[in-house]
Amino acid sequence: MDYTKLLNDKSGRISKVGIIGATKGYGYTLLAQIPTVAHMQLRAICSRHTDDCFRVLKEIGYDESKMVLCETEDDIKRAPEDAIIITSDYHLVMETGITAMVESTGNTSVSTDAAITAIKKHINVYMVSKETDSVCGPYLNQLAEKHGVVYCLVNGDQPRNLLDLISWARLLGLDIICAGKSSEYDFIWNRDTGEFLYNDGNHEPELLPDMQQYWHYQGVETLKGRDKLLEKYREVISADLCEMNLVSNISGFTPATPFMHYPICKPSELANIFIPKEDGGILEHTGVVDVFYNLRDIDEASFCGGEFIIIRAKDEKMWKILAGKGHVMSSNGKYCCIYYPYHFMGLETPGTILLGDLMGIGTHPECRQVSILAGVANVNLCAGTELIVHGHHHEIDGLTPKLLESASAGNAAPFYLLNGAILKKDVTKGNPITQEDVDLTSSPVYQIFKEGFVMK
Structure with a gap:
């Protein structure tokens, strides 16, 4: 613009x-x-x-x-x-x-x-x-x-930046396969020294020479190797899923998977990864939101928690021309990644x-509760437990966020309505916190959520 x-x-x-x-x-x-x-x-x-x-x-x-x-x-x-x-x-x-x-x-x-x-x-x-x-x-x-x-x-912030990118693509009639962002922090590997760092501020560097065998992308097996090698650093971050929840509700895109895929990859690989499985990617279906961990060398620029879309390349000759300009294309030439590697707060x-x-630009009256951010118990929780949102990523101890399609969310309670709520009964590990597990009836925000949930 x-x-x-x-x-x-x-x-x-x-x-x-x-x-x-x-x-x-x-x-x-x-x-x-x-x-x-x-x-x-x-x-x-x-x-x-x-x-x-x-x-x-x-x-x-x-x-x-x-x-x-x-x-x-x-x-x-x-x-x-x-x-x-x-x-x-x-x-x-x-x-x-x-x-x-x-x-x-x-x-x-x-x-x-x-x-x-x-x-x-x-x-x-x-x-x-x-x-x-x-x-x-x-x-x-x-x-x-x-x-x-x-x-x-x-x-x-990422949701609006990504929604702007989506609206631009739709204006041009582009077919969006996936829309998403990188997680807030990078996986940084120094190819010269073998030293690895997850730069969230909570970890020290470690020697990781085995990353060399997974440095160059050779298909989803490379992702599996990276996941196994870096398993202790992988997590589901509340802020990431919340941001994709916002994009989902305005764009109409659904969650790629309830916990997001979080592949560990480089921006140059995105067009080979966030594509349908039948074309060598990781997606079970298209028209989805997702998140990745940015992997880079020590001297490479960060993705900065930025945003991307994967589009289907329909005119073969046109996309060959654009590939020649250096744009990020899939190996089979069928998909392209377009991205903003920034969000400047x-x-x-x-x-x-x-x-x-x-x-007068900005309102989205088409916004609907396409997806719901729920919380799943990652330990057994006893009746009487108070749920508190805290920390930089606005997390809740004992819960893992999970982004669900509204149609399949049942009576799951929205994650950010749980702040200060007290469990009325025990919740076993693996189960979501439901609207019956806590008393939300006195919350005006809960009533507003219910009004918005039934909008057609």
């Missing part, structure tokens, strides 16, 4: 941004980028720790004289129009005159309430909290459509906000 029209907009309109969950990780990257963006102003930020807001804004270089702590609506009314409102109450963010509410707390209850409040006040909503969208996406997209405002996922997000605020 050419953004020149947005950049040169002469209407005088300004995106006035309020960020909830503002000071760490994603929120920090967005705060750092906003001052450089045309037609955009930071109006409000919210955190339970307002001291952190002041500290981070000063660190980035915002004008300290414009920062105003507001604890009531009256405080906001007294603040100057160009003030940066800092508050610990997310409800107050919607009273500051913002046009764009960015939600990045990762707290399903808070972000759902904040999104609904903003939409009903005709404020556009830019959802970073993927946990919330996995549970309430269909409902929130429909609500935004009803109220004539934007509700959307953001560029800078909040650095990219202002583009999403301007597309929404100035052009």
Whole structure:
């Protein structure tokens, strides 16, 4: 897309941004980028720790004289129009005159309430909290459509970037076989020294000379060899499956497998792997979402948790021409991989906000609960166990995430509705947590999920 029209907009309109969950990780990257963006102003930020807001804004270089702590609506009314409102109450963010509410707390209850409040006040909503969208996406997209405002996922995180790639391919009439992303961290092997590192920050390098025999791809047997050699590093990551859940619900693609395949491979191999089994790949069916582990040498660029699609190459002569340009093709010439090897977090997000605020682009009223992120007990769990979401990947101890097609999910409870829930009965290893295993009836988010689940 050419953004020149947005950049040169002469209407005088300004995106006035309020960020909830503002000071760490994603929120920090967005705060750092906003001052450089045309037609955009930071109006409000919210955190339970307002001291952190002041500290981070000063660190980035915002004008300290414009920062105003507001604890009531009256405080906001007294603040100057160009003030940066800092508050610990997310409800107050919607009273500051913002046009764009960015939600990045990762707290399903808070972000759902904040999104609904903003939409009903005709404020556009830019959802970073993927946990919330996995549970309430269909409902929130429909609500935004009803109220004539934007509700959307953001560029800078993998789901929106991948959905943009999918929509581009569909516009061109390309036949998408598989859509997916690399997992967050790389498998790095130094061919000169034989040293291997899984760079998640929790592992030390080890010597692994046996990787040499599996370095060059020679079919699915190579994948099996890599899996066996690196078995202790393989895991199912909640964040990965949650992101594919979001893509599934908007694109209509179904999970390739409930735990994702996670082949350990290089970008140059993707067009030979995420294709039907009858053509030498790993897929039982097409029109699916999936995830891989990026394998690279020490001096090769990372895939950076980026996104890809595999398309069917229909015109043989055309694809031979494109293969000559160096594009990633399958060995049989029938498939091509197209990819974005990046997601730049909040650095990219202002583009999403301007597309929404100035052009009304972003809402997906077609979003439906195509798949459900469930949690399967990986140990025997006793009645009375409290389930808590925690950690960088927003995991739940004792559960392995599992992405199920809605049609076959039965009464599985959505993973991110389980935070704080207490098991009413024992759950044996291998069984999913069901809506009957926990009491969700008092949760407003559960009621919203049920409304979205039945949408046709």
